[in-house]
Amino acid sequence: QSKTLFPFNIVLIGFMGTGKTTIGKLLSKGLDMEFVDLDTLIEERLGMKISQYFEKEGEAAFRKVEKAIVEEVSSRANIVISCGGGVVLDQENIANLKKNGKLLLLQAKVETVLERLKEDDTRPLLKAQDLVVKIKDLLDARGSLYIKSADYVFDTDGKKPQDIVDEVIKRL
């Protein structure tokens, strides 16, 4: 039944810490669609954590792997995809994801991202002394890319994951 409701992929984009993985899992359960987390898939393929790969090979090499996996997953249908926060840096990724999917942007304020990620050491791009400055810089650089890539925008500040899931199902 849900498959007739959503005959396309639901693709979650947004900054680190906006809840893409949490909400993606809940959505996939609620809609009985398969869930694919791109970061997890990349780690499976690489046989190591993204942070290790960044350290070993650098960001450019990571983006190449990410791009190949985006292309591969984009050709599938009826799945919920949660993307890494940097997927918007290459608009060919976005074009690929849009072929079979609707792109949902999850947004959060800097303070919310900080609160969600301050204890987290899995994000190589946030290994900074001053986390707030780092988050602000990245958001400044990427903000317009997120907006222009999105088909729908959802604010997540102060909301429970399930509230956002309900909102997504209502709006799509």
Ligand code: S3P
């Ligand atoms: C990145 C976000 C991460 C991961 C990698 C790079 C980014 O994914 O892909 O560390 O450039 O924003 P999450 O958004 O799931 O943390």
